[in-house]
Amino acid sequence: MVLSLDEGTADASAAALPAVLADVEPIHAGAEMEGVDMLYSSGTTGRPKGVIPDQPGRPFGAPSRAADDMRAIYGIGESTVHLVATPFYRIVALATAMMTQRCGGTVVVMDRFDPQGFLTCVQDFDVTHSNVVPTILSRLLEHRDSTGDSYDLSSLRFLGHGGAPVRLASRNRRWSGSDSSSTTVGAPRSVRGSASSRLWDGMIARSPQGWCSVGDLGDLDEEGYLYLTDRAAFIIITGGENMYPVEVENALIAHPDIRDAAVVGHEDPDLGQRVVAFVEPIRPVENEVAWVESVNRRLREHLAGYKCPREIRLVDQLPRTPTGKVMKRDLL
Template sequence: MHPIQHAQSRPDHPAIIMAGSGYTVTYGEMDQAANRFAQLLRARGFAPDDAFAVLLENTHHFFTLVWGSQRAGTLLVPISSRLTAPEISYIIKDSGAKLLVTSRGFDDVMEEVRKDCGDLDILVIGGEGEEDFEAALAAHSSQPIADPRAGLTMLYSSGTTGRPKGVRPPPPLDPDPQAIIPFIGLATMGAGMPADGSMVYLSPAPLYHAAPLAWCSAAQRLGGTIVIMEKFEPETALAAIEKYKVTDSQWVPTHFVRMLKLDPAIRSKYDLSSHRRALHAAAPCPVPIKREMIEWWGPIVNEYYAGSEGIGMTLIHAADWLTHPGSVGRAIYGKLHICGPDGEEVSAGKDGLIYFENDHMPTYHNDPDKTAEAMHPKGWMTIGDIGHVDEDGFLYLTDRKSHMIISGGVNIYPQEVENLLVSHEKVMDAAVIGAPDPDFGEKVVAVVQPLDMAEAGEALEAELRDYLAPQLARIKMPRLFDFRPELPREANGKLYKRELRDEYAAKAQPTG
């Protein structure tokens, strides 16, 4: 199963629909564009494993690059559209990218990137002259290249805890671009995606992120249609499900929170009867939020846990979640190990660092120390999450190890406090961090985005404290509430806590 095969058997079937405009690309059109891009890479001297970077908004062009790279055997490096020019330049240099494909939407950062990256080859969608992407593509044949080979994608961490690091995947098990990959088994047998080409898959998140890119690619390998939202808006997402008769979708908990905060009249306005499977991941979902989603959408809300590193995956369907609320499921890829600080496995129900055992492990590009730090002496790997497994083998996430707050010698995991806060009817979003404190080392700070910023103030703080008090130990109660109109959250759901921690650390520094 591969888009090449679908282009031959169903060339007129929609491969991509842009949700906002309705612009459609068929499998035949996508196949020709991918071949042209593979030809372009070869003509520019790209050999297998050579890297090129992609800095794009959500656009149908993304899959010209994905499937062209998959035929040329190259290394595609997606770059977050949220990054600054120095961060973009760092990834380009660190990855060794020989080409950057971008669009006019990034003109504001590209001037500095050009200066930083010297003679980097650049193609711009909507560009001019030698940088005109469309003209460069059209100059090449739409016939397949003579030496096709499977490519790889090197994702960079979101930089929420430091400088982004590239996750270098292991070589493909089979170099044939049309070979069946293990992820397809996870998509069909695990997530239940149909393999008959009937799927209509809604992707509301940015394509440069691991999950949207992987699941959209899987949907196209299965012959389905992907509906790409240019930008997530809660009501627009519901409208897209109705308009395009979406059968499958992928979300993050912040999407759920925003949809649930819609007026009930708006929520009930759209026909969602075509919707069969709704996957979610990226962050732990508060139990009340997920329970509300299942009550609204029915038992179609399924969850998985994985990372950009691709070392393992758990999955839980709605029926199992209702009997194991808060769990992210059992392992369906890789073997789970929960280890204490001494590296020894802990008993069921006890928190520890989550490791996956797998035969195919990635490395962190140009960072052997980070790779070594993530590895267990027995060859297992962690992405830095804390959690526990119950007697039935279901995994529960506690928090990121790097997010832990130590106040007065007590370990506090902020995810618990955040989950409670976002469950409050007047809260849209929340981040809980540790800020420097002269007496306790760190104090708990809640940075809150109210549903209505006009309500921010002492009265709302008192209401939130009263709400938290019966559910939270006193040591975990925020010492400070900071109300803001927006939090530094990545479009893929990741929260940039580092920015908030750095801000509070700077405030704590003595002046003069």
Template sequence: MPSTTTPTTTETIGLWNIAAERPELTAMVDPDGTEVSYGELAAKANSYARGLQALGLETGDAIVVLQPNGVELVAAYFAAIQSGLYVVMANWHLVGPEIAYILRDSGAKAFLAHERFAAVAVAAADEAGISPRARFAVGAVLGFRRIEELGAGEGDGRPQRRTAGSPMLYTSGTTGRPKGVRRPLTGADPDAVPVASTSFFALFGIAPFDGHVHLCGSPLYHTAVLNFVAISIQLGHPAVLMDRWDPEEMLRLIERHRVTHSHMVPTQFRRLLALPDEVRLRYDVSSLRVMIHGAAPCPQEIKRRMLEWWGPVVTEYYAATEGGGTVISGEEWLRKPGSVGRPWPNSTVKVLDDDGNELPPGEPGIVYMRMGGSNFEYHNDREKTERSRVGDLFTLGDVGYLDEDGYLYLHDRKNDMIISGGVNIYPAEIENELVLHPKVADVAVFGVPHDDWGEEIKAVVQPAEGVEPSSELTEELLEYARGRLAKFKLPKSIDYHAELPRDPNGKLYKRTLRDPYWQGRDRAI
């Protein structure tokens, strides 16, 4: 089990400070079970940073990392963070041309890959024209230098030039090419943990060196996943990394390492609840203090069952790479079921109509946010930056409303909203009912063309294991829906797919399913 200790001063937080004072403390547990100390992680991050500077990288340059969860990825992140670089964690589900686009768009001066993704890495590096001397890989990849060479022979200790870098996260490319969210570099001392980091964890009752142990079960190319691991390490909390998420393995790791907090998505909740009772009850999860979820809507019945199992430790938040958000504890959610919470301190949340006017409580509109003085732009896309803003507020395009107590409730993405016969229909509401049927493993609902109504409701279902698609199944699901939804919300038809296109963090690529139905037709939204 990772070891923790409580210091007497707050000055000791931060990777390099902890490594200097208590180098033997466990910073992380690699997916293979190897415990990595603060001293070992800091030394590896220092070596990589020295190597990148020896390549000629300057403050404000970018590197791209295409690696699975592990110590090498985390070290690359901290190398960039201490040497004034932008670090892009590439989604390893992308193909060569998509990675090549990110390499070019970010202006990457170095590419750090892994042999697991060798074919994609080589194709992307060749297409993007990455210099052979700036290609490094964990393991053997043709045309790439071994990662051990990065920084070798450049001396010991910290790099010569140290200033705070930043992650540059690429938003999901479901509506065209992904765009990098690029914030101005602060010039801060990388040894100083940003107040925003400690404040963010304080939202969930997590403080430096308070005995927390973080479990990471999702890929680190996701914004929130990366943030939770990095901040945990900075605040003296060991991070236990999984390579690929498995529900029973997660329970085993919780018991083995006395895990206290994690960042999860509703898909993982559903798979945990699908385990047989004897499996779920086999593991001791009494160490859990705050299990945080976001990224996708959670059906209320699923949320209630998780609260019944784990207790009020299930906390939900709504946020964006671009900044700002809301949070709600388990106790609050039971009083305000379906809400995603109230704004964070120093965060603003407003609901506006299409003309930018603020709407009163209870009236749905577009949700806009702002986080203090946070500033960002979509890299190389000023039009998208301006289109997402009203004044100093920005939106992800979600539709929702605030109640009289300031709690936010979400309906759906505006781009996913169905307009049928002039009536607004929110697919998430329909999905949250259908997914509870025992013969449904996953479901997506969207609008398809209709000559008279404009759109009609289509459901695409991934049947549960062992269930075969059939007309009888369709009628069973529709009859189930009739007992739970108003008539105008009922799907007019159901199609079946062996597996719906989701990324490992639970995000559904709905456009992939919807676009074929609209070929040759113009969609209103």
């Protein structure tokens, strides 16, 4: 069952939920076959691209490995109440909502995200699971820290995020995910690959199952775990040295006065590319020159000289897709 919330209706809907669920009658699909969703890439490195999958060719309700994994890994079941706060064209929102229903759980859909509404939904609907983007997670933490509002979140068992790195100000730690996995807050997660998987020049990763990369870079450790580093399209070559923007972004976001950051390479006649950082300060900056110099001093304590930005630009807000990913091509 899906319950959609309009603005201002959360309290009334929460009170009516038990009665609504009691009157729901199951719908039998008969001889219809299951279909499959066609998803589009997020468009962070170019135009969104539609991906046409094979049809499963199985009847409704047939055993599903994906559903079994959701039950085993995330504890999804009939008692699950999953809160969707992002658009359904985001793969995680669509997949988790559909799998929650397949496993007999309830899905609550917000009309649009706002921190107070999200936390109110968790409290009023006894939400157990939700998947968000890093921007939402950061705004939830900022809302709590800035307002001091108190909510009963004891029902929440899983809060995942993916799509980009996230800054957790209360712990000064970061977790990252990808389009194909989400991360339990408080438990960093890696992607396990076959021992015969290969990462070849950062462009093609294949296993016996036929998986392939779309330009992600990473390292396989001796136990077969794949740790994602960055995307090949984002690598900056400065003065003949390759560097990964995410390393500089991590260092910037660890700064207590920086909410978020994006690092790109701009053309330079001497270096080929120079490292340029765009940062969102947490609070207004009165003396920009002094503030930037203090950030640079801190970076030089943690990064090699060629990795430190040649230029730091302050912005009110980084350009993002509707799902919260930074659109680096708009910063070039």
